[in-house]
Amino acid sequence: xxxxxxxxxxxQDIPCQISLEEKMGCGIGACLGCAVKTSNSPADNPxxxxxxxxxxxxxxxxxxx
Ligand code: FES
Numbered sequence: 001x002x003x004x005x006x007x008x009x010x011x012q013d014i015p016c017q018i019s020l021e022e023k024m025g026c027g028i029g030a031c032l033g034c035a036v037k038t039s040n041s042p043a044d045n046p047x048x049x050x051x052x053x054x055x056x057x058x059x060x061x062x063x064x065x
Pocket of ligand 1: 023024025026027028029030031032033034035050051052053
């Protein structure tokens with residue numbers, strides 16, 4: 001559902017924030033299970049954010065879900 005909301009917001013040029021707390025495991029930065037790829041990073045050198053440290057709420061245009 002979040003992916004659909006993200007897509008709709010992009011198509012309609014609507015500001016949108018999404019909460020990715022469902023991806024969190026430990027919540028303290030230890031498990032690294034909450035990494036999400038940033039949308040503007042190059043394919044050959046992707047960068048990631050940790051939901052538990054940088055989020056859990058992100059601008060929908062900044063992350064790939
Ligand atoms: S939830 Fe474990 S590192 Fe983010």
